[in-house]
Amino acid sequence: MKACYLPLPHYLPQKHLSIPGLSFVSIKTYYRLGIAVEGKTCPVVIRFTRSDALRNVWRSKSKLKRSFAVLSEFLTKARQVLFQDTLRHIGMTNVWTLGSNIYIKTPNDSRVMVHTPEDLQILNKHHQKCVFELRFKCN
Known part of the structure; x- marks a missing residue:
């Protein structure tokens, strides 16, 4: 080594x-x-x-994309947990971070910032059917 x-x-x-x-x-x-x-x-x-x-x-x-390199930023523990929960609920292609903020691309192509787990729950309830379609590509 x-x-x-x-x-x-x-x-x-x-x-x-x-x-x-x-x-x-x-x-x-x-x-x-x-x-x-x-x-x-x-x-x-x-x-x-x-x-x-x-x-x-x-x-x-x-x-x-499709290269050997990956860029990621260091998040606080609370934001890291929220980011992982968001990835689990929404999917990898529709969630990203920028400037330590977590963003989601909604089914109507708008971008929403997630600040708390409650924000994620509200978005999940509001877009539940759409999120399922986004994540699993079913119509």
């Missing part, structure tokens, strides 16, 4: 993200967590110098 290390270009695959203005100047620090194990990758923590650079990277994460 050895410490995880890769040069920065492997952390943020610019060929997938194609973010204008993203450079080494935008990054304050970066490091990998854990120890390298055969066949597994280590997560990377990147801290940005400017919030607009972070926003640009975060908004570009949909370009990483």
Whole structure:
């Protein structure tokens, strides 16, 4: 076992993200967590110098679909639990986080922010049939 290390270009695959203005100047620090194990990758923590650079990277994460890279943000324990419950109820393709907020895409294509478990229950009751159709693709 050895410490995880890769040069920065492997952390943020610019060929997938194609973010204008993203450079080494935008990054304050970066490091990998854990120890390298055969066949597994280590997560990377990147801290940005400017919030607009972070926003640009975060908004570009949909370009990483079907690639090897995944972007995720650290949430507080309460938000992490709420996010996992939301994923369980709504499904992976219609739930995301942005700026530590949890969003849901409803069946009528509107975006709703979930703040509390009660918000999720209200949405679940209001859109129960629609949520089932969204999640399981039945009509």
